[in-house]
Amino acid sequence: MKNFDMSIPTRIIFGKGEEKRAGQLIREYGFQKVLLHYGGGSVVKSGLLGQVKASLEEAGIAYVELGGVQANPILGMVRKGIKLCLTEQVDMILAIGGGSVLDSSKAIGDGAGNPDVDVWDYFTGKAKPVNHIPVGAILTLAASGSEMSQSAVITNEEEGLKRGFNSPTHQPLFSICNPELTFTVNKFQTGCGTVDIMMHTLERYFGWSKDSGITDRIAEGLLKAVIEAGRIADQNPEDYEARAALMWAGSLSHNGLTGLGREFMMQVHQLEHELSGMYPRIAHGAGLSALWASWARYVCPAWPERFAQYAVRVWNVEMNFEAPVETALAGIRATEAFFQSLGMPVSLEELEVEPERFEEMAEKCTNFGKRTLPGICELDKKEMIEIYQMAYPRR
Secondary structure (H helix, E strand, C coil), X not given: CCCCCCCCCCEEEECCCHHHHHHHHHHHHCCCEEEEEECCCHHHHCCHHHHHHHHHHHHCCEEEEECCCCCCCEHHHHHHHHHHHHHHCCCEXXXXXXXXXXXXXXXXXXXXXXXXXXXXXXXXXXXXXXXXXXXXXXXXXCCCCHHHCCEEEEEECCCCEEEEEECHHHCCCEEEECHHHHCCCCHHHHHHHHHXXXXXXXXXXXXXXXXXXXXXXXXXXXXXXXXXXXXXHHHCCCCHHHHHHHHHHHHHHCCCHHHCCCCCCCHHHHHHHHHHHHCCCCCHHHHHHHHHHHHHHHHHHHCHHHHHHHHHHHHCCCCCCCCHHHHHHHHHHHHHHHHHHCCCCCCCCCCCCCHHHHHHHHHHHCCCCCCCECCXXXXXXXXXXXXXXXXXXXX
Protein backbone atom coordinates (compact mmCIF):
# COMPACT_ATOMS: atom_id res chain seq x y z
CA MET A 1 0.00 0.00 0.00
CA LYS A 2 1.32 3.44 -0.98
CA ASN A 3 1.59 6.33 1.47
CA PHE A 4 -1.43 8.60 1.61
CA ASP A 5 -2.66 11.76 3.31
CA MET A 6 -6.42 11.75 3.87
CA SER A 7 -8.63 14.60 5.08
CA ILE A 8 -12.32 14.90 4.23
CA PRO A 9 -13.57 17.92 6.19
CA THR A 10 -16.90 18.24 4.36
CA ARG A 11 -19.80 18.00 6.78
CA ILE A 12 -22.52 15.68 5.44
CA ILE A 13 -26.09 16.29 6.55
CA PHE A 14 -27.94 13.25 5.24
CA GLY A 15 -31.62 12.32 5.22
CA LYS A 16 -35.20 13.35 4.71
CA GLY A 17 -36.07 17.04 4.98
CA GLU A 18 -32.57 18.19 5.88
CA GLU A 19 -32.61 20.87 3.16
CA LYS A 20 -34.90 22.88 5.44
CA ARG A 21 -31.91 23.51 7.70
CA ALA A 22 -29.97 25.47 5.07
CA GLY A 23 -30.49 28.89 6.61
CA GLN A 24 -29.69 27.68 10.11
CA LEU A 25 -26.47 26.01 8.95
CA ILE A 26 -25.27 29.05 7.04
CA ARG A 27 -26.00 31.28 10.02
CA GLU A 28 -23.96 28.91 12.23
CA TYR A 29 -20.96 29.50 9.96
CA GLY A 30 -21.41 33.26 10.24
CA PHE A 31 -21.94 34.09 6.56
CA GLN A 32 -23.92 37.22 5.70
CA LYS A 33 -24.68 37.05 1.97
CA VAL A 34 -25.04 33.99 -0.24
CA LEU A 35 -25.02 33.32 -3.97
CA LEU A 36 -27.73 30.76 -4.79
CA HIS A 37 -26.38 28.90 -7.81
CA TYR A 38 -28.55 26.37 -9.63
CA GLY A 39 -29.36 24.86 -13.00
CA GLY A 40 -32.58 24.72 -14.97
CA GLY A 41 -36.18 24.96 -13.89
CA SER A 42 -36.42 21.75 -11.87
CA VAL A 43 -35.42 23.32 -8.56
CA VAL A 44 -37.97 26.06 -9.22
CA LYS A 45 -40.80 23.74 -10.31
CA SER A 46 -40.22 21.34 -7.43
CA GLY A 47 -40.45 24.17 -4.91
CA LEU A 48 -36.97 23.46 -3.56
CA LEU A 49 -35.60 26.89 -4.44
CA GLY A 50 -38.53 28.56 -2.70
CA GLN A 51 -37.96 26.47 0.41
CA VAL A 52 -34.29 27.39 0.48
CA LYS A 53 -35.07 31.09 0.09
CA ALA A 54 -37.59 30.91 2.92
CA SER A 55 -35.02 29.18 5.12
CA LEU A 56 -32.44 31.88 4.40
CA GLU A 57 -34.90 34.68 5.02
CA GLU A 58 -35.97 33.16 8.32
CA ALA A 59 -32.30 32.99 9.34
CA GLY A 60 -31.67 36.60 8.28
CA ILE A 61 -29.29 35.65 5.47
CA ALA A 62 -29.22 37.89 2.38
CA TYR A 63 -28.89 36.26 -1.05
CA VAL A 64 -28.57 36.81 -4.79
CA GLU A 65 -29.37 34.26 -7.48
CA LEU A 66 -27.68 32.86 -10.57
CA GLY A 67 -29.51 30.07 -12.39
CA GLY A 68 -29.02 28.45 -15.76
CA VAL A 69 -26.10 26.07 -15.20
CA GLN A 70 -26.08 23.46 -17.96
CA ALA A 71 -24.81 19.91 -18.03
CA ASN A 72 -21.07 20.09 -18.74
CA PRO A 73 -20.87 23.53 -17.04
CA ILE A 74 -19.25 26.27 -19.07
CA LEU A 75 -16.62 28.90 -18.46
CA GLY A 76 -18.96 31.71 -19.55
CA MET A 77 -21.31 30.99 -16.65
CA VAL A 78 -18.37 30.83 -14.25
CA ARG A 79 -17.18 34.26 -15.33
CA LYS A 80 -20.70 35.62 -14.90
CA GLY A 81 -20.85 34.21 -11.38
CA ILE A 82 -17.46 35.66 -10.45
CA LYS A 83 -18.57 39.12 -11.51
CA LEU A 84 -21.82 38.79 -9.56
CA CYS A 85 -20.04 37.67 -6.39
CA LEU A 86 -17.60 40.57 -6.54
CA THR A 87 -20.30 43.14 -7.30
CA GLU A 88 -22.65 41.89 -4.59
CA GLN A 89 -19.89 41.18 -2.04
CA VAL A 90 -21.00 37.60 -1.55
CA ASP A 91 -19.16 35.67 1.16
CA MET A 92 -20.53 32.16 0.47
CA ILE A 93 -21.93 30.14 -2.44
CA LEU A 94 -24.78 27.65 -2.02
CA ALA A 95 -24.96 25.17 -4.90
CA ILE A 96 -28.42 23.67 -5.39
CA GLY A 97 -28.28 20.81 -7.88
CA GLY A 98 -25.94 18.09 -9.08
CA GLY A 99 -22.30 17.90 -10.06
CA SER A 100 -22.52 20.52 -12.80
CA VAL A 101 -23.84 23.15 -10.41
CA LEU A 102 -21.29 22.19 -7.78
CA ASP A 103 -18.37 22.34 -10.19
CA SER A 104 -19.53 25.71 -11.50
CA SER A 105 -19.83 26.96 -7.90
CA LYS A 106 -16.34 25.77 -7.02
CA ALA A 107 -14.86 27.55 -10.03
CA ILE A 108 -16.76 30.73 -9.17
CA GLY A 109 -15.41 30.48 -5.64
CA ASP A 110 -11.85 30.22 -6.98
CA GLY A 111 -12.29 33.14 -9.35
CA ALA A 112 -14.01 35.47 -6.89
CA GLY A 113 -11.45 34.65 -4.22
CA ASN A 114 -8.58 35.54 -6.55
CA PRO A 115 -9.94 38.31 -8.79
CA ASP A 116 -6.54 39.21 -10.25
CA VAL A 117 -6.11 35.74 -11.84
CA ASP A 118 -7.95 34.41 -14.90
CA VAL A 119 -9.95 31.48 -13.55
CA TRP A 120 -9.22 29.37 -16.66
CA ASP A 121 -5.53 29.45 -15.72
CA TYR A 122 -6.36 27.09 -12.86
CA PHE A 123 -7.83 24.54 -15.25
CA THR A 124 -4.83 24.66 -17.58
CA GLY A 125 -2.32 24.36 -14.74
CA LYS A 126 -0.85 27.85 -15.14
CA ALA A 127 -1.83 28.87 -11.60
CA LYS A 128 -3.22 27.52 -8.33
CA PRO A 129 -5.93 29.22 -6.28
CA VAL A 130 -4.78 30.66 -2.98
CA ASN A 131 -8.04 32.11 -1.67
CA HIS A 132 -11.66 31.19 -2.36
CA ILE A 133 -15.26 31.88 -1.46
CA PRO A 134 -16.54 28.81 0.45
CA VAL A 135 -19.14 26.52 -1.11
CA GLY A 136 -21.98 24.58 0.47
CA ALA A 137 -24.34 22.24 -1.36
CA ILE A 138 -27.87 20.93 -1.47
CA LEU A 139 -27.56 17.83 -3.64
CA THR A 140 -30.32 16.87 -6.09
CA LEU A 141 -28.52 14.22 -8.17
CA ALA A 142 -26.44 11.20 -7.16
CA ALA A 143 -23.61 11.00 -9.65
CA SER A 144 -20.45 13.10 -9.61
CA GLY A 145 -19.48 12.98 -5.94
CA SER A 146 -18.55 16.66 -6.20
CA GLU A 147 -20.38 17.27 -2.93
CA MET A 148 -17.51 15.63 -1.04
CA SER A 149 -14.53 15.97 -3.36
CA GLN A 150 -11.78 18.42 -4.26
CA SER A 151 -12.52 18.05 -7.95
CA ALA A 152 -14.07 20.52 -10.40
CA VAL A 153 -14.48 20.20 -14.18
CA ILE A 154 -15.40 23.07 -16.52
CA THR A 155 -15.80 23.33 -20.32
CA ASN A 156 -14.26 26.24 -22.19
CA GLU A 157 -17.01 26.50 -24.78
CA GLU A 158 -14.99 28.75 -27.09
CA GLU A 159 -12.10 26.29 -27.36
CA GLY A 160 -14.11 23.07 -27.03
CA LEU A 161 -11.90 21.98 -24.13
CA LYS A 162 -13.16 20.28 -20.97
CA ARG A 163 -10.64 20.41 -18.14
CA GLY A 164 -10.61 19.70 -14.43
CA PHE A 165 -8.30 20.03 -11.47
CA ASN A 166 -8.27 19.21 -7.78
CA SER A 167 -7.76 21.79 -5.05
CA PRO A 168 -8.42 22.06 -1.31
CA THR A 169 -10.39 25.21 -2.17
CA HIS A 170 -12.99 22.94 -3.80
CA GLN A 171 -13.82 20.97 -0.67
CA PRO A 172 -17.40 21.95 0.24
CA LEU A 173 -17.95 23.16 3.79
CA PHE A 174 -21.11 21.10 4.02
CA SER A 175 -23.40 19.10 1.77
CA ILE A 176 -27.07 18.46 2.46
CA CYS A 177 -28.05 15.12 0.96
CA ASN A 178 -31.74 14.19 0.95
CA PRO A 179 -32.35 11.13 -1.26
CA GLU A 180 -35.98 12.20 -1.73
CA LEU A 181 -34.73 15.10 -3.87
CA THR A 182 -33.59 12.54 -6.46
CA PHE A 183 -36.98 10.82 -6.85
CA THR A 184 -37.85 12.92 -9.90
CA VAL A 185 -34.54 12.28 -11.70
CA ASN A 186 -35.47 10.58 -14.98
CA LYS A 187 -34.42 7.10 -16.06
CA PHE A 188 -31.64 8.28 -18.37
CA GLN A 189 -30.04 10.61 -15.83
CA THR A 190 -30.36 7.96 -13.11
CA GLY A 191 -28.47 5.57 -15.38
CA CYS A 192 -25.83 8.20 -16.10
CA GLY A 193 -25.41 8.81 -12.39
CA THR A 194 -25.08 5.11 -11.61
CA VAL A 195 -22.38 4.76 -14.27
CA ASP A 196 -20.50 7.82 -13.01
CA ILE A 197 -20.51 6.55 -9.42
CA MET A 198 -19.19 3.16 -10.51
CA MET A 199 -16.57 4.72 -12.75
CA HIS A 200 -15.13 6.86 -9.97
CA THR A 201 -14.34 3.65 -8.12
CA LEU A 202 -13.44 1.52 -11.17
CA GLU A 203 -10.89 4.10 -12.33
CA ARG A 204 -9.19 3.85 -8.94
CA TYR A 205 -9.56 0.07 -8.72
CA PHE A 206 -7.78 -0.37 -12.04
CA GLY A 207 -4.87 1.87 -11.13
CA TRP A 208 -1.46 0.29 -11.41
CA SER A 209 -0.53 -0.16 -7.73
CA LYS A 210 -0.69 -3.54 -6.06
CA ASP A 211 -0.98 -4.67 -2.41
CA SER A 212 -4.05 -2.66 -1.43
CA GLY A 213 -6.27 -5.41 -0.06
CA ILE A 214 -8.43 -3.41 2.32
CA THR A 215 -9.00 -0.66 -0.26
CA ASP A 216 -9.93 -3.34 -2.79
CA ARG A 217 -12.58 -4.74 -0.48
CA ILE A 218 -14.04 -1.28 0.19
CA ALA A 219 -14.20 -0.63 -3.55
CA GLU A 220 -15.70 -4.02 -4.38
CA GLY A 221 -18.36 -3.67 -1.69
CA LEU A 222 -19.31 -0.23 -2.93
CA LEU A 223 -19.54 -1.45 -6.52
CA LYS A 224 -21.81 -4.35 -5.56
CA ALA A 225 -24.06 -2.02 -3.57
CA VAL A 226 -24.31 0.44 -6.47
CA ILE A 227 -25.16 -2.31 -8.95
CA GLU A 228 -27.97 -3.53 -6.69
CA ALA A 229 -29.30 -0.05 -5.94
CA GLY A 230 -28.97 1.03 -9.58
CA ARG A 231 -31.15 -1.86 -10.71
CA ILE A 232 -33.82 -1.03 -8.14
CA ALA A 233 -33.84 2.73 -8.80
CA ASP A 234 -34.06 2.08 -12.52
CA GLN A 235 -37.31 0.20 -12.02
CA ASN A 236 -38.68 2.02 -8.97
CA PRO A 237 -37.41 5.61 -8.90
CA GLU A 238 -39.08 6.37 -5.55
CA ASP A 239 -37.44 3.54 -3.64
CA TYR A 240 -35.89 5.53 -0.81
CA GLU A 241 -33.29 2.97 0.25
CA ALA A 242 -32.01 2.51 -3.30
CA ARG A 243 -31.81 6.27 -3.85
CA ALA A 244 -30.10 6.67 -0.47
CA ALA A 245 -27.53 3.99 -1.34
CA LEU A 246 -26.74 5.68 -4.66
CA MET A 247 -26.45 9.11 -3.06
CA TRP A 248 -24.10 7.98 -0.28
CA ALA A 249 -22.09 5.78 -2.66
CA GLY A 250 -21.64 8.77 -4.98
CA SER A 251 -20.05 10.74 -2.16
CA LEU A 252 -17.80 7.89 -1.02
CA SER A 253 -16.77 6.93 -4.53
CA HIS A 254 -15.09 10.26 -5.28
CA ASN A 255 -13.82 11.47 -1.90
CA GLY A 256 -10.66 9.38 -2.13
CA LEU A 257 -11.78 6.46 0.06
CA THR A 258 -11.96 3.83 -2.69
CA GLY A 259 -8.47 4.60 -3.96
CA LEU A 260 -6.45 5.03 -0.77
CA GLY A 261 -2.95 3.61 -1.07
CA ARG A 262 -3.21 3.22 -4.85
CA GLU A 263 -1.69 5.10 -7.77
CA PHE A 264 -4.17 5.82 -10.52
CA MET A 265 -4.98 8.04 -13.45
CA MET A 266 -8.61 8.30 -14.51
CA GLN A 267 -7.86 7.39 -18.10
CA VAL A 268 -11.46 6.82 -19.18
CA HIS A 269 -12.51 10.11 -17.62
CA GLN A 270 -9.75 11.88 -19.52
CA LEU A 271 -10.81 10.25 -22.78
CA GLU A 272 -14.44 11.13 -22.09
CA HIS A 273 -13.73 14.77 -21.33
CA GLU A 274 -12.84 15.23 -24.99
CA LEU A 275 -16.18 13.72 -26.02
CA SER A 276 -18.40 15.98 -23.93
CA GLY A 277 -16.04 18.92 -24.40
CA MET A 278 -16.44 18.72 -28.18
CA TYR A 279 -20.03 17.41 -28.08
CA PRO A 280 -21.78 19.23 -25.19
CA ARG A 281 -24.96 17.25 -25.86
CA ILE A 282 -23.24 14.09 -24.58
CA ALA A 283 -23.94 13.44 -20.91
CA HIS A 284 -20.79 12.61 -18.95
CA GLY A 285 -22.11 9.27 -17.67
CA ALA A 286 -23.19 8.23 -21.17
CA GLY A 287 -19.75 9.05 -22.53
CA LEU A 288 -18.13 6.95 -19.80
CA SER A 289 -20.38 3.95 -20.45
CA ALA A 290 -19.64 4.18 -24.19
CA LEU A 291 -15.88 4.06 -23.60
CA TRP A 292 -15.23 1.88 -20.56
CA ALA A 293 -15.55 -1.63 -22.02
CA SER A 294 -13.34 -0.79 -25.00
CA TRP A 295 -10.70 0.73 -22.70
CA ALA A 296 -10.92 -2.34 -20.44
CA ARG A 297 -10.47 -4.78 -23.33
CA TYR A 298 -7.53 -2.72 -24.58
CA VAL A 299 -5.58 -2.74 -21.31
CA CYS A 300 -6.77 -6.08 -19.91
CA PRO A 301 -3.98 -8.20 -21.51
CA ALA A 302 -1.42 -6.22 -19.49
CA TRP A 303 -2.98 -7.30 -16.17
CA PRO A 304 -5.66 -9.99 -16.68
CA GLU A 305 -5.39 -11.14 -13.07
CA ARG A 306 -6.70 -7.79 -11.86
CA PHE A 307 -9.69 -7.87 -14.17
CA ALA A 308 -10.32 -11.51 -13.21
CA GLN A 309 -10.38 -10.55 -9.53
CA TYR A 310 -12.94 -7.86 -10.35
CA ALA A 311 -15.07 -10.37 -12.27
CA VAL A 312 -15.05 -12.90 -9.43
CA ARG A 313 -15.55 -10.53 -6.50
CA VAL A 314 -18.01 -8.06 -8.02
CA TRP A 315 -19.88 -10.11 -10.65
CA ASN A 316 -19.58 -13.58 -9.07
CA VAL A 317 -17.97 -15.02 -12.19
CA GLU A 318 -16.43 -18.46 -11.64
CA MET A 319 -12.65 -18.28 -11.79
CA ASN A 320 -10.96 -20.04 -14.71
CA PHE A 321 -7.52 -20.70 -13.26
CA GLU A 322 -6.20 -22.15 -16.52
CA ALA A 323 -7.27 -19.08 -18.52
CA PRO A 324 -7.73 -16.06 -16.22
CA VAL A 325 -8.14 -13.80 -19.23
CA GLU A 326 -11.45 -15.56 -19.97
CA THR A 327 -12.65 -14.71 -16.47
CA ALA A 328 -11.45 -11.15 -16.94
CA LEU A 329 -13.34 -10.74 -20.21
CA ALA A 330 -16.49 -12.18 -18.62
CA GLY A 331 -16.35 -9.43 -15.99
CA ILE A 332 -16.00 -6.78 -18.68
CA ARG A 333 -19.00 -8.24 -20.53
CA ALA A 334 -21.03 -8.27 -17.30
CA THR A 335 -20.28 -4.59 -16.71
CA GLU A 336 -21.16 -3.72 -20.29
CA ALA A 337 -24.43 -5.67 -20.04
CA PHE A 338 -25.32 -3.86 -16.82
CA PHE A 339 -24.78 -0.48 -18.45
CA GLN A 340 -27.00 -1.58 -21.34
CA SER A 341 -29.71 -2.74 -18.92
CA LEU A 342 -29.86 0.85 -17.63
CA GLY A 343 -30.32 2.17 -21.16
CA MET A 344 -26.76 3.44 -21.37
CA PRO A 345 -24.78 3.44 -24.63
CA VAL A 346 -21.80 1.11 -24.95
CA SER A 347 -20.36 2.49 -28.19
CA LEU A 348 -19.49 5.87 -29.66
CA GLU A 349 -21.62 4.97 -32.65
CA GLU A 350 -24.70 5.16 -30.42
CA LEU A 351 -23.66 8.69 -29.45
CA GLU A 352 -23.28 9.69 -33.12
CA VAL A 353 -19.66 10.71 -32.72
CA GLU A 354 -17.84 11.13 -36.05
CA PRO A 355 -14.83 8.79 -36.35
CA GLU A 356 -12.96 11.43 -38.34
CA ARG A 357 -12.73 13.47 -35.12
CA PHE A 358 -10.93 10.76 -33.12
CA GLU A 359 -7.50 12.15 -33.94
CA GLU A 360 -8.55 15.61 -32.78
CA MET A 361 -9.91 14.13 -29.55
CA ALA A 362 -6.68 12.27 -28.90
CA GLU A 363 -4.60 15.36 -29.70
CA LYS A 364 -6.58 17.38 -27.17
CA CYS A 365 -6.38 14.57 -24.61
CA THR A 366 -2.58 14.69 -24.81
CA ASN A 367 -2.78 18.46 -24.17
CA PHE A 368 -1.47 18.89 -27.70
CA GLY A 369 1.45 16.54 -27.20
CA LYS A 370 2.41 17.66 -23.70
CA ARG A 371 1.32 14.56 -21.74
CA THR A 372 0.61 10.86 -21.76
CA LEU A 373 -1.80 9.07 -19.43
CA PRO A 374 -0.06 6.64 -17.03
CA GLY A 375 -1.82 3.45 -16.00
CA ILE A 376 -1.87 -0.31 -16.52
CA CYS A 377 -0.92 0.69 -20.07
CA GLU A 378 0.46 4.16 -20.73
CA LEU A 379 -1.69 5.95 -23.27
CA ASP A 380 -0.27 8.31 -25.86
CA LYS A 381 -2.06 9.70 -28.89
CA LYS A 382 -1.78 6.44 -30.86
CA GLU A 383 -3.27 4.33 -28.07
CA MET A 384 -6.04 6.86 -27.46
CA ILE A 385 -7.08 6.77 -31.10
CA GLU A 386 -7.12 2.96 -31.02
CA ILE A 387 -9.42 2.96 -27.97
CA TYR A 388 -11.76 5.46 -29.61
CA GLN A 389 -11.82 3.25 -32.70
CA MET A 390 -12.54 0.13 -30.63
CA ALA A 391 -15.48 1.99 -29.06
CA TYR A 392 -17.01 2.58 -32.50
CA PRO A 393 -18.03 -0.86 -33.81
CA ARG A 394 -19.88 -0.95 -37.11
CA ARG A 395 -22.67 -3.43 -36.44
